[in-house]
Amino acid sequence: MNVRTLCLAILSFGDATGYEIRKHSVEGNFSYFVDASFGAIYPALNRLTEDGLVTVRDELQAGKPARRVYSITPEGRRALMDALMQEPGLDSFKSPFLLVAMFASVLPREHVTRAIDCREAALERTLSSLSECLGEVKGCGAGGSEWILRYGIAVHQASLDHLRVNRAELEAVAGSRRVEREAAE
Amino acid sequence: MNVRTLCLAILSFGDATGYEIRKHSVEGNFSYFVDASFGAIYPALNRLTEDGLVTVRDELQAGKPARRVYSITPEGRRALMDALMQEPGLDSFKSPFLLVAMFASVLPREHVTRAIDCREAALERTLSSLSECLGEVKGCGAGGSEWILRYGIAVHQASLDHLRVNRAELEAVAGSRRVEREAAE
DNA sequence: ACGATATATATCGAACCGATATATGACGAA
DNA sequence: TTCGTCATATATCGGTTCGATATATATCGT
Numbered sequence: 001m002n003v004r005t006l007c008l009a010i011l012s013f014g015d016a017t018g019y020e021i022r023k024h025s026v027e028g029n030f031s032y033f034v035d036a037s038f039g040a041i042y043p044a045l046n047r048l049t050e051d052g053l054v055t056v057r058d059e060l061q062a063g064k065p066a067r068r069v070y071s072i073t074p075e076g077r078r079a080l081m082d083a084l085m086q087e088p089g090l091d092s093f094k095s096p097f098l099l100v101a102m103f104a105s106v107l108p109r110e111h112v113t114r115a116i117d118c119r120e121a122a123l124e125r126t127l128s129s130l131s132e133c134l135g136e137v138k139g140c141g142a143g144g145s146e147w148i149l150r151y152g153i154a155v156h157q158a159s160l161d162h163l164r165v166n167r168a169e170l171e172a173v174a175g176s177r178r179v180e181r182e183a184a185e
Numbered sequence: 186m187n188v189r190t191l192c193l194a195i196l197s198f199g200d201a202t203g204y205e206i207r208k209h210s211v212e213g214n215f216s217y218f219v220d221a222s223f224g225a226i227y228p229a230l231n232r233l234t235e236d237g238l239v240t241v242r243d244e245l246q247a248g249k250p251a252r253r254v255y256s257i258t259p260e261g262r263r264a265l266m267d268a269l270m271q272e273p274g275l276d277s278f279k280s281p282f283l284l285v286a287m288f289a290s291v292l293p294r295e296h297v298t299r300a301i302d303c304r305e306a307a308l309e310r311t312l313s314s315l316s317e318c319l320g321e322v323k324g325c326g327a328g329g330s331e332w333i334l335r336y337g338i339a340v341h342q343a344s345l346d347h348l349r350v351n352r353a354e355l356e357a358v359a360g361s362r363r364v365e366r367e368a369a370e
Numbered sequence: 371a372c373g374a375t376a377t378a379t380a381t382c383g384a385a386c387c388g389a390t391a392t393a394t395g396a397c398g399a400a
Numbered sequence: 401t402t403c404g405t406c407a408t409a410t411a412t413c414g415g416t417t418c419g420a421t422a423t424a425t426a427t428c429g430t
Contacts, residue, residue, distance in 0.1 A: 001281045003386075009284060019409050029287070033280040040386045042411060065393050065409040084288050088281035088300050090307060095218040096186045096273035098336070099194060102214070103269050104329040115273055122275060143358030144289040151283070151347055158343030162336055173328030188417075204378050225417045227380060250378040250424050371430100378424080385418070393409080400403085 001089070003036045003044040008053065008080040011072040018042050018068065029133050029145050032126060032152045045070055053079050104170055105177040112174035116167050123160040127153060186274070188221045188229040189238075193265040196239065196257040203227050203253065214318050214330050217311060217337045230255055238264050289355055290362040297359035301352050308345040312338060 010016060010024045018041050025036050036044075048054040053076035059067040072080070097119050104112045134149040195201060195209045203226050210221050221229075233239040238261035244252040257265070282304050289297045319334040 001279050001284060005284070009288070017409070018411090023408095033278055033283040035277060035279065037387050038410085039388070039412075043385080061409090067409065081291070084285055084292055085296060087303065088285050091282065092220060092277070092279045093218060094186050094220065094277045097276065098218040098333050099186060099190070100269055100273050101333050101336070102329040103194070104332070105327075106266070107269055111270060118272065142290075143361060144287040144355075147289070147351070147355050147358060148283050148286050150351070151286070151344075154347040155340065155344050159336075159340050162339040166332070166335070170329075170332050173332060176328060202378070203380090208377095222418050223379085224381075224419070228416080246378090252378065373428105373430085375427085377426090380422080382421080383419100385416105387416070388414100390413080391411080395407085397406085398404090400401100 001034065003040045004048055004053075005080065005083045006030075006034055006036055007041065007044050007048060007070075008072060008076050008083070011054065011070055012077060012080055015069050015071045017070065018045055021045075021070075027129065029137065029149065032130060032156070033148070048076065052076075101170055104174040107174060109171060109174040113171055116163065116170065120160065120163060120167075123156055123163070127156050127160065130156065186219065188225045189233055190265065190268045191215075191219055191221055192226065192229050192233060192255075193238065193257060193261050193268070196255055197262060197265055200254050200256045202255065203230055206230075206255075212314065214322065214334060217315060217341070218333070233261065237261075286355055289359045292359060294356060294359040298356055301348065301355065305345065305348060305352075308341055308348070312341050312345065315341065 006025065007021055010021050010030065016024070018038070021041055022036065022038055024030055025034050025041075045054060045056070049056055049070075053073055055071050055073055056068050057071075059069055061067060097115055100107065100112065100115050130149050130152050134146065134153065137145050137149060191210065192206055195206050195215065201209070203223070207221065207223055207226055209215055210219050210226075230239060230241070234241055234255070237258060239255050239257055241253050241255050244254055246252060282300055285292065285297070285300050315334050315338050319331065319338065322330050322334060
């Protein structure tokens with residue numbers, strides 16, 4: 001999934017600034033399955049503008065920096081549809097927490113516990129945010145958006161449930177190789 | 186999570202070639218929560234070698250290309266521990282399938298159905314692979330590895346279950362805006 | 371002979387990240 | 401009053417990573 005397609009997708013719902021596009025990819029309906037940095041969004045928007053898939057207009061606003069508002073063109077809509085008609089590639093998932101969990105036996109127990117706590121909190125925040133988006137989208141005929149939000153809620157809830165039920169086991173593993181290592185040294 | 190840390194982590198379990206490191210990140214215990222391309226692994230290994238965190242020896246083998254086998258140094262082990270002692274950052278998750286699902290209403294039903302089928306197949310493959318890894322790891326005292334494999338199985342199973350139970354709804358959404366669009370044109 | 375697969379190494383240009391910079395304003399704490 | 405934080409905004413940089421490609425050797429099937 002490239003950032004050009006993501007920008008087109010977000011703009012297909014309505015005009016937006018680069019900042020707002022980034023915001024959509026961090027909060028809102030898209031947020032749990034996409035991400036893109038400013039460092040990628042602005043160059044992508046520039047390329048899309050050069051290619052005629054997007055137009056941009058400047059808006060001055062008192063008291064704030066000027067806004068550059070991007071709009072998708074009909075050609076941009078066609079390009080988005082083309083991209084969506086490709087066979088979707090594989091999910092990408094990377095988790096620093098799980099790398100830490102894998103090495104729990106050689107890490108201090110407090111560190112592992114803290115990592116688990118952070119993860120629980122992060123999952124709770126995500127679930128809260130997805131539920132909020134679902135509340136706004138429900139009944140608006142936005143079937144696809146509603147479906148992916150329910151999917152996200154189900155998966156993150158399962159993740160949180162498993163973590164809570166099984167955290168004690170991970171904590172029991174934590175530090176279990178410490179004594180051995182110290183004795184060997 | 187950067188590729189240097191990932192290489193150190195994989196090498197901490199035993200010496201490996203660049204090819205094998207890539208293989209570990211695509212199959213095996215690590216596979217569902219990490220990924221790295223050859224384009225990233227080889228430069229990372231070179232930097233790790235320059236920095237003294239890893240050593241490399243050449244092995245000739247009849248009938249095959251020569252192997253460059255990398256080993257982690259004691260300094261490399263310390264660097265790995267340091268990295269693991271940092272607070273883990275957020276998960277990264279990107280899903281082209283979910284982008285397609287979000288736009289299901291403007292996509293042909295057959296395309297959406299195919300995308301769902303591919304996703305089911307991919308989830309089944311992942312579950313099968315994780316279960317296999319779990320069978321090999323069980324009882325070996327590799328507590329952290331066992332824990333993350335069980336976590337991965339739980340989450341991917343929940344994902345597959347939800348997909349199977351709710352695919353009909355997504356299929357019902359698919360193409361639902363087609364008639365409207367054609368009428369408007 | 372060619373393509374696919376496996377074991378291996380390596381690199382390239384394009385894309386992306388994370389950090390940083392800049393601008394304006396509001397608000398709260400020292 | 402100043403500073404830090406937060407929010408709305410734009411933009412860019414150097415380093416990292418990706419995806420494609422190339423190379424080498426061997427085996428197998430069409």
